[in-house]
Amino acid sequence: MKKIFCLILSISIFSSAFAQTKNAPNTYSAEVARPKLVVGLVVDQMRWDYLYRYYNRYTQGGFKRLINDGFSVENTFIPYTPTYTACGHTCIYTGSVPAVHGIIGNDWYDPETKKNVYCTEDSTVSTVGSTPSSEGNMSTRNMLTTTITDELRLATNFRAKVIGISLKDRGSILPAGHAANAAYWYQASSGNWITSTYYMKEVPAWIADYNKLKLANRFYAKNWETLYPINTYVNSTADEKAYEGKQSTFPHQLTQNIDKNFDAIRSTPYGNTLTLDLAKRAIASEHLGQDNITDFLAVSCSSTDHVGHLYGPNSIEIEDTYLRLDKDLEAFFNYLDEKVGKANYMVFLTADHGAAHVPGFMQENRLPAGTVNDRDIANKLNTYLNDKFKLNNVVLKSQNNQIIFDHGKTDKASISFDIIKAASVEYLKRLDGFQNAVDMAKISQSTLQEIQKKMITNGYNARRSGDIYYVLQPNWFNGGNTGTSHGTWNPYDAHIPLVFMGWGIKRGTTNRMHYMTDIAPTLAALLHIQTPNGTVGEPISEITNK
Known part of the structure; x- marks a missing residue:
């Protein structure tokens, strides 16, 4: 008798569940609400x-x-x-x-x-x-x-x-x-x-x-x-x-x-x-x-x-x-x-x-502004490093507000790369239009403003970026005598x-x-x-x- 009761109860539960499923919306065909x-x-x-x-x-x-x-x-x-x-x-x-x-x-x-x-x-x-x-x-x-x-x-x-x-x-x-x-x-x-x-x-x-x-x-x-x-x-x-x-x-x-x-x-x-x-x-x-x-x-x-x-x-x-x-x-x-x-x-x-x-x-309108030139920056820094350390054209280029060194030459130099970068940073800080410069590997130790640190860090890709980042004075940028630019x-x-x-x-x-x-x-x-x-x-x- 007990077995018969359990069987009837099971059939009743299954029938009820089936009826609910049958009458429920077809969730598999419903579309997520999105624009066309x-x-x-x-x-x-x-x-x-x-x-x-x-x-x-x-x-x-x-x-x-x-x-x-x-x-x-x-x-x-x-x-x-x-x-x-x-x-x-x-x-x-x-x-x-x-x-x-x-x-x-x-x-x-x-x-x-x-x-x-x-x-x-x-x-x-x-x-x-x-x-x-x-x-x-x-x-x-x-x-x-x-x-x-x-x-x-x-x-x-x-x-x-x-x-x-x-x-x-x-x-x-x-x-x-x-x-x-x-x-x-x-x-x-x-x-x-x-x-x-x-x-x-x-x-x-x-x-x-x-x-x-x-x-x-x-x-x-x-x-x-x-x-x-x-x-x-x-x-x-x-x-x-x-x-x-x-x-x-x-x-x-x-x-x-x-x-x-x-x-x-x-x-x-x-x-x-x-x-x-x-x-x-x-x-x-x-x-x-x-x-x-x-x-x-x-x-x-x-x-x-x-x-x-x-x-x-x-x-x-x-x-x-x-x-x-x-x-x-x-x-x-x-x-x-x-x-x-x-x-x-x-x-x-x-x-x-x-x-x-x-x-x-x-x-x-008597407001501060100016321009710099990537080629001039690289040439000036190369001249300085050659005079100071007898390093010939060790800077490959200045690009995207970054200094890129020839690592083949820095690896063979008689002085450490850290010394070369430190000297470069101090030199760049003295150039017209420059506000600051930082060794990308030591940015957390720099005196840059936090917003500058954050933005430079977010822009730094370890496998693609340069070695030094420089910050220009407000409304200074890489460019010529006419028109405008951006990047800062x-x-x-x-x-x-x-x-x-x-x-x-x-x-x-x-x-x-x-x-x-x-x-x-x-x-x-x-x-x-x-x-x-x-x-x-x-x-x-x-x-x-x-």
């Missing part, structure tokens, strides 16, 4: 203050829409130095620093191979989409960690599409990641958008057709006039300044470049227009954001950097470039609204670095905009300190995927906490 498309927008060399310097002149649908409808992280800083393009794009998408991800500059001297290295160079691949040239021999080979775009590919079993687009190869390749479906960049010699055999054997038809249009010529035919009457550019200096780059007076004549100089488009605001136009075509042609698998489009607008380097942050040229970019962003956001749906995409906008004021502009720890280079908008993003701002390394983990938290494997940042809780 994520768009990363990096504006190359965008200082944080540009969000507000030209705010009154922006349209309602561009930068103002981001600020007013999105969430702005007002105090976002780069946590490493040098603050260069390749490092910045890599940090944004890896959540890591050069010490870990390995991209320590746009280029560097590799002490192991004893060769100069460009950040995305790869001799094992070749150009696709145009005639062969070194411009196409590029991939992610030198990047040591995964990106948020890689992690999205992994999380979706490679069903998510990831595409990178930029005039610069490094602005396209590094954000798109190792596992990207494609990365496209602009070939200056032909005016074509190209890729490499790392991604594909031939470009898709939509890229081939786009290249046939040679749209740069159409923009050249317009020349570059100011968008508004030139006397309304009250946030800028006078049009003609000796410390600005070549042809610094409006209108800028461009017709002479038609079918001849396709590279010139980079140094006009039209380069950004081309970039965002190609991004639209990628969305349409690759059907990005058209299903329930999240896709990712990584776009970098590079012309802001080219114009900034030539003319500087206070030029009419840079103001006009941002006013035109604002209109391009408005058109791009409207396109996303129509094609993907306003509630279906998430976009973030940030920058890879800022820029210093042009020294000539600073001096004109100072806020004008390290304070960047960061605004999220769209799916899953509430309106608001925060003035808490956050870092560029926090962008990727914030995206990971919003998308419910793993952070990149070298991440050192943290999710921005003001955004992720609903």
Whole structure:
């Protein structure tokens, strides 16, 4: 009797469980809540203050829409130095620093191979989409960690599409990641958008057709006039300044470049227009954001950097470039609204670095500034070490604010390398424009400010970096007599905009300190995927906490 009762009870429990399972939602078919498309927008060399310097002149649908409808992280800083393009794009998408991800500059001297290295160079691949040239021999080979775009590919079993687009190869390749479906960049010699055999054997038809249009010529035919009457550019200096780059007076004549100089488009605001136009075509042609698998489009607008380097942050040229970019962003956001749906995409906008004021502009206004020259630094230090220790050309080069020694010669020297470095540090401190210098192996023992120690340490890769790091006085940089540059720890280079908008993003701002390394983990938290494997940042809780 007892056995019969147990059997009946077991059948009853099984039937009840089966009924509950049958009536329960099918959890295996449920999708994780994610946007259909994520768009990363990096504006190359965008200082944080540009969000507000030209705010009154922006349209309602561009930068103002981001600020007013999105969430702005007002105090976002780069946590490493040098603050260069390749490092910045890599940090944004890896959540890591050069010490870990390995991209320590746009280029560097590799002490192991004893060769100069460009950040995305790869001799094992070749150009696709145009005639062969070194411009196409590029991939992610030198990047040591995964990106948020890689992690999205992994999380979706490679069903998510990831595409990178930029005039610069490094602005396209590094954000798109190792596992990207494609990365496209602009070939200056032909005016074509190209890729490499790392991604594909031939470009898709939509890229081939786009290249046939040679749209740069159409923009050249317009020349570059100011968008508004030139006397309304009250946030800028006078049009003609000796410390600005070549042809610094409006209108800028461009017709002479038609079918001849396709590279010139980079140094006009039209380069950004081309970039965002190609991004639209990628969305349409690759059907990005058209299903329930999240896709990712990584776009970098590079012309802001080219114009900034030539003319500087206070030029009419840079103001006009941002006013035109604002209109391009408005058109791009409207396109996303129509094609993907306003509630279906998430976009973030940030920058890879800022820029210093042009020294000539600073001096004109009685503000301290100046420039140094890498070649002069290396020559002076070599002369000093030769006089002091009879060491001939022991310094290979000065690069990325670092001194790189010929270790073959230092190993054979009659004095220790520590003595050579100590003498070099003391000499460098005495040079005009130098604030400090430090032996990279002894940075913890230095008298540098903590923020400088942290940023230099984060930028130091033990297998790729130099031996001594030097810090310049504020608003001093490596450069010439015209235009500007970047690369330092100072806020004008390290304070960047960061605004999220769209799916899953509430309106608001925060003035808490956050870092560029926090962008990727914030995206990971919003998308419910793993952070990149070298991440050192943290999710921005003001955004992720609903």
